[in-house]
Amino acid sequence: MLNFYERRKEKEAFRLFCSSIKNGERFALNYTDNWYIKNEKTTVTEFDRHYVYHTGWAARYLQKTMPQVHTDISSSLFFCAIASAFCKIDFFDYRPAELILDNLSCQKADLTNLFFANNSLQSLSCMHTIEHIGLGRYGEPFDYDGDIKAIDELKRVTAPGGNLLIVVPVGGQSKIVFNAHRIYHPALLLSYFNGFKLLEFSLIPEFVRDGGITLNPSEEFVQTQDYACGCFWFKKDL
Numbered sequence: 001m002l003n004f005y006e007r008r009k010e011k012e013a014f015r016l017f018c019s020s021i022k023n024g025e026r027f028a029l030n031y032t033d034n035w036y037i038k039n040e041k042t043t044v045t046e047f048d049r050h051y052v053y054h055t056g057w058a059a060r061y062l063q064k065t066m067p068q069v070h071t072d073i074s075s076s077l078f079f080c081a082i083a084s085a086f087c088k089i090d091f092f093d094y095r096p097a098e099l100i101l102d103n104l105s106c107q108k109a110d111l112t113n114l115f116f117a118n119n120s121l122q123s124l125s126c127m128h129t130i131e132h133i134g135l136g137r138y139g140e141p142f143d144y145d146g147d148i149k150a151i152d153e154l155k156r157v158t159a160p161g162g163n164l165l166i167v168v169p170v171g172g173q174s175k176i177v178f179n180a181h182r183i184y185h186p187a188l189l190l191s192y193f194n195g196f197k198l199l200e201f202s203l204i205p206e207f208v209r210d211g212g213i214t215l216n217p218s219e220e221f222v223q224t225q226d227y228a229c230g231c232f233w234f235k236k237d238l
Contacts, residue, residue, distance in 0.1 A: 003029075003122060006038070006222040007220060010034065011031070012143075014031055014034070020105075022159065026150050028132055033232075035128060035130075041062050041147065047209075047228070048111070049205075049206065049207075050128065050169070050204060050229040051078070051128070053077055053204040053212065053213055053229065054076075054128060054167045054204060054229055054231055055075075055076050055078055055079040055127075056165070057202060057204075057231045058075070058079055058083070058125060058127060058165055061163075061196060061233060062086070062087045062123075065085075065162075065163060066087065067087065067122055067123035067125065068088065068126065069087075069088045069122075069123070070083070070087050070088065070089050070090070070124070071090045071091075071092070071116075071121050071123065071124045071125075072089060072090070072091045072124070072125045072126070073092050073109060073111055073114075073124070073125070073126040073129065073154070074092065074093045074094060074111060074126060074128075074129040075092055075125055075126060075127035075128065075129060075167075076127065076128065077091075077097055077099060077119075080099070080106075081101060081102060081125070083098060084101055084102070084103040084104035085103070087103070088103050088104075089103065089104050090107070091104060091105065091107070091109065092107050092108065092109035093106070093107075093109075093110070093137075094108070094109070094110060094111065094138060094140065095138065096108040096141075097234065107170065111126070111129065111130070111133060111150040111153060111154075112133065112146060112197050113153065114153045114156075114157055115155075116155075116157040116159065117157070118156055118160075118183075119156075119157070119158070119159045119160055120157055120159060121157050121158055121159055121162060122159045122161075122163070122165070123162065124152070124154065124157070124158055124162065124165070124197065125164070125165035125167075126164075126165070126166060127165060127231075128141060128167050128168065128169075128229075129148060129167075129184075130147045130150045130154075130166070130168060131148075131168045131181040131184070132180075132181055132182075133146035133147050133149070133185070134147065135178060135179040135180070135181070135182075136179055137174070137180065139213070147182060148192065150161075151166075151192050151193070154166075155193065155196065155236070158196075158234075158236045160236055160237065160238045161235065161236060162235070162236050163199075163233040163234070163235055163236075164196065164235075165232070165233055165234075166185075166189070166193075166231075166232045166234065167229065167230065167231050167232070168182070168184050168189060168230055168232075169181055169182070169227055169228070169230070170183065170184050170185065170189070170203065170222065170225065170229065170230035171183045171184075171222070171225045171226045171227055171228055172185065172222055172223035172224065172226070173207040173226075174188045183226070183227060184230065185222070186203075186222060189230065189232065190232075193232075193234055195237050196234040196235065196237065197235045197236075197237065197238065198233070198234055199234065199235050200215070200231070200232070200233040201215075201217075201230065201231070201232055201233075202214065202216075202230075202231040202232075203217040203222070203225070203228055203230055203231070204227070204228060204229035204230045204231065205228050206226065206227050206229075210224075212236070213231070214235065
C-alpha cells in the first residue's frame, strides 16, 4: 500500500501525464483505474539470473539433442512453454499447471514416487526443484532426505544412455536455507549420481560482475559463491 508521500507523487504523475494529451483521448483514462508501478526506472533491465540463464541453457540442450519427446518434472513453466514450440514436452508437477499449448502435455506427478517404469525416459529434466523437496514450502510433508528420494527416482526412470538435466543452487558450502531451498557444493551433488556420467557442469554466478554461464568452473571460483546456480548434464551408463 502506498504511503501519503507516494500517493501524492502518484497523483502528480497522473496529472502530468494527463497534461501531455494533445490530440484527444484514445483510451479511457480514470484515476480510479491506476496501477501505479514505481522503482522500474533503471539504467539496465534487471532479471533473475538463475531462472533466465538456466532455462536458456536447457533450451540449448534440447536444440543439440532434439529428442522425440522430452519429459520435465516441475521445472520452470517458461521453459516448457517456449521449448514446446520446437520439441514435444511432457510436463509433470506436484501442483499441475493448467497450461494449454500445442506439443505440451501438463500432468500431475510426485517426484518422490514417480509412476514411470524403470529405465523408460530417454530425455529428462528436473531444474531448480529437488532443492525444495521435503522442506514443506509447497505443501509436501517434511523430509530431510526428500531431495535424495527425488534424485533416486529420477535416476531410476532415466533410460540407459538417456540424458538427465539437473539444476540446483550451488555454492562453496552445502546448507539448508529453511524453508526456501538447499544449496549444494557441486561435489556433494555429484556424489548422488553414481551410475551416471557428467557431460557438462555449468555455473551461473550470483553476481553480474562474474559474467554469464561459466563452463567447468574451478573449485576456487565455486568457493566465492554463496547462491549460484549449477547446471548439470548427466548421461546414464549403458
